[in-house]
Amino acid sequence: MVEAESRGRTFDVAVVGAGPAGIAAALALTHVGANVALIGPPPPKAETGRPETRTAALLTSSVDFLKRLQVWAPLVPHAAPLKVVRIVDASRNLLRSPDIAFDARELGLDAFGYNIANTALNAALYARAQDVVGHLISESVQAIEIGDRMAQLTLSDGRIIEARLVAGADGRRSICRDAARIETSEWRYDQGAISTSFHHTLPHDGVSTELHRELGSLTTVPTPDPLTSSLIWVGTASDIDVLMACDAAQFAAELQDRLGDTLGAISDIGPRAFFPVAGLTAKPLAQHRTALIGEAAHILPPIGAQGLNLGLRDAATLADSVADALRQGHDPGGLAVLAAYVRARQLDVMSRTVGVDLLNRSLLTSLLPVQAARGVVLAGLNAFAPLRRMVMRAGLAPPEALPRLMRPVPPDYVDA
Numbered sequence: 001m002v003e004a005e006s007r008g009r010t011f012d013v014a015v016v017g018a019g020p021a022g023i024a025a026a027l028a029l030t031h032v033g034a035n036v037a038l039i040g041p042p043p044p045k046a047e048t049g050r051p052e053t054r055t056a057a058l059l060t061s062s063v064d065f066l067k068r069l070q071v072w073a074p075l076v077p078h079a080a081p082l083k084v085v086r087i088v089d090a091s092r093n094l095l096r097s098p099d100i101a102f103d104a105r106e107l108g109l110d111a112f113g114y115n116i117a118n119t120a121l122n123a124a125l126y127a128r129a130q131d132v133v134g135h136l137i138s139e140s141v142q143a144i145e146i147g148d149r150m151a152q153l154t155l156s157d158g159r160i161i162e163a164r165l166v167a168g169a170d171g172r173r174s175i176c177r178d179a180a181r182i183e184t185s186e187w188r189y190d191q192g193a194i195s196t197s198f199h200h201t202l203p204h205d206g207v208s209t210e211l212h213r214e215l216g217s218l219t220t221v222p223t224p225d226p227l228t229s230s231l232i233w234v235g236t237a238s239d240i241d242v243l244m245a246c247d248a249a250q251f252a253a254e255l256q257d258r259l260g261d262t263l264g265a266i267s268d269i270g271p272r273a274f275f276p277v278a279g280l281t282a283k284p285l286a287q288h289r290t291a292l293i294g295e296a297a298h299i300l301p302p303i304g305a306q307g308l309n310l311g312l313r314d315a316a317t318l319a320d321s322v323a324d325a326l327r328q329g330h331d332p333g334g335l336a337v338l339a340a341y342v343r344a345r346q347l348d349v350m351s352r353t354v355g356v357d358l359l360n361r362s363l364l365t366s367l368l369p370v371q372a373a374r375g376v377v378l379a380g381l382n383a384f385a386p387l388r389r390m391v392m393r394a395g396l397a398p399p400e401a402l403p404r405l406m407r408p409v410p411p412d413y414v415d416a
Contacts, residue, residue, distance in 0.1 A: 009135070011037045012332050013322065014153055014163035016141050016176050018042055020056070020118070021294030021311030022169030023125040026133050027069045028315050028405055029167070032323035034332060037135040037161060039153070040170070043122035054195050054273060055230040056121055057082060057208070057221055059113040061406040062312045068405045071128050078120040080222040081111035083206030090211040090218075090258070111206065115221045115230065137161075141170070144179035151179075151289045151333070165333030167318060169293040169311075172280060180290035182282050191216060191277035192240035193302055194233045197223065198255065201264030204229050211258060215239070218258055219302075229263065231255070232302045234277060244274050277301050281353055286341050289333040291318050298349050306352045316403035317344045323404075347400055 015026040018040035026038035058066070058079075066072040085102045104112045129136060139155040146152075150162045168176025177184070203226040211218040216235035223230055233243065233255075243251060248269045256266045280299040282292050294311030321340045322332045330336060 009037070009161055010150070011035050011135070011161065011163040012326070013037070013165045013167055014039055014151070014161060015167040015169060016040060016153070017169035017171060017294070017296070018126065019169060019171070019294065020121055020125055020308060021315055022167070023122070023129050024065070024069065024312055025167050025169055025293050025315035025318060026129055027071070027125065028065075028319035029322055030133050031069060031405065032319050033326055034319075034322050036133055037137055037163065038129055038133050039137045039139065039141055039155070039161075041138055041140065042126055042136075043119075045119070045123070054118040055115050055197075055221060055223070056118055056308045057113055057115045058121075058312075059309050060109065060111075060408075061402055062309050063114060064409050065312055065316055065406045067409050069128065071124050074124045074127070075114075075116055075120060078224060079114035079116050080224045081206050082113050082115060082208050082222065083111050084208070085112065086207060086209045088209060088211050090213045115208075115223060117223075141175055144176060146179055146288045146290065149331075163333070164289065164331055165322065165337070166290045167293055168290055168296045169315075171295045172299055174292065174296035176290050177282060177292055177296050180286075180288040182284065182287060182290070182292065184280055184282050186278065186280045188276065188278045189301065190237055191234055191301075192237045193235075193275055193277050194240055194243060194272050195231065195275070195302075196233075196251075196272040197228060197230045197270035198252065198266050199228050199268035200266050201227065202262075203227060204263060209259075209262060213258075218255075220259070220263065228268075234302060237276075240274065244272060279353065281349065284342050285314075285345050285349065286338040289338075291321075291338060291341050293318065297345075298353060300353060310349060310352055313348060313403065313406065314345060316405045317341060319405060320344070320403045344400065344403070 012034040013029050014037045015022050015029070016039050018038060022040065023038065026036050029036045063072060066075065083104050086099065088099045104110060137155065139157050139159070141153050142156050143154040144151055144166065150164060151166045153161050153163065153166070155161070166176050166180070168174050168180070170176055204220070204222040205226070206222050208219065208221045218234070219232045220229040221232070233240070235243070243254060246254065251269050251272070252266050259266065278299060279301065282297045285292050285297050293314040297314060298310060300307050300310070318341055321337045321344070324340070325332045325334065325337045
């Protein structure tokens with residue numbers, strides 16, 4: 001791959017954005033035979049000796065996707081299995097919900113998925129892209145003009161390339177979305193979130209714990225080190241500001257107060273990253289030779305490990321739609337492809353968006369009927385194993401059939 005080769009070239013698909021969803025889309029589209037350009041600065045390399053702040057909890061279908069893209073093998077040393085998810089009502093509400101544990105063994109699985117540092121995930125994806133994607137362009141996109149037969153992309157160095165389909169994986173302020181004149185529905189919560197990591201004296205045993213408190217949640221997620229966990233702490237904007245201003249010892253004390261003796265004594269707080277809690281949905285997910293992927297298409301509060309998994313399902317679904325078009329000799333950016341992509345993704349995106357939003361808002365309200373409803377639901381899940389298993393399956397997979405590259409790999413599958 002040489003960047004200069006792309007000058008004046010026309011591609012089946014230009015993937016804009018080299019984050020994990022964008023790289024995965026480029027790999028999947030290449031896998032199904034499309035001529036692909038992946039455009040965007042490569043992901044930053046991890047800083048030596050500096051612990052990773054952000055991690056991704058990848059569900060089983062996402063892991064199968066990475067296996068088919070031949071990315072999983074280098075990630076295994078960085079992957080921590082998520083065996084159990086505990087939900088604990090740590091609020092002071094009058095009507096508290098019962099605690100509940102979802103165990104992957106109830107579904108015959110070793111784990112619901114795996115938690116992986118973002119830097120490790122990005123590095124493995126990009127390394128694979130360097131091997132198989134025909135054209136990697138490290139410039140950014142400055143402008144896009146969409147015509148009847150082609151989209152024209154102007155790069156930051158002045159080059160112009162053309163593509164029959166633009167896969168917009170360029171984040172919440174997507175230039176691809178703007179160029180395609182796709183509107184969004186956006187909303188904000190009076191909340192912020194902190195991601196970090198910490199050391200503890202009791203092993204996590206593959207258990208992720210979600211503490212649901214008034215006005216937010218605190219989630220610990222296992223890492224490959226049995227005595228270290230990653231953390232997502234959601235709270236009111238003012239509370240999160242205070243926590244960000246704490247020194248490491250003060251922050252550890254606050255975290256210890258919330259977790260009690262769940263993981264033993266807490267120490268070695270890693271670097272803290274702040275991000276606002278917001279929601280966004282593109283309407284529609286595709287039009288005018290443009291299909292949106294990942295945070296260009298949808299943004300959810302950090303609850304239930306849905307964000308990146310949704311983006312990877314976008315990537316795999318778009319590969320299905322483009323593969324069908326190429327096999328039939330059709331335009332990969334034509335109306336039929338875009339319509340097929342929207343149909344395949346809209347129910348999954350809508351159901352996850354509504355579900356996560358309702359759960360987050362249920363933590364923000366003091367209304368007794370809402371507290372009672374949450375308690376009834378969780379009590380029912382505790383009492384009825386078939387219902388609990390149904391909910392676990394729904395959390396792992398979309399309401400419709402998985403895209404082809406995400407279906408379970410055969411037992412003799414070799415990722416090499």
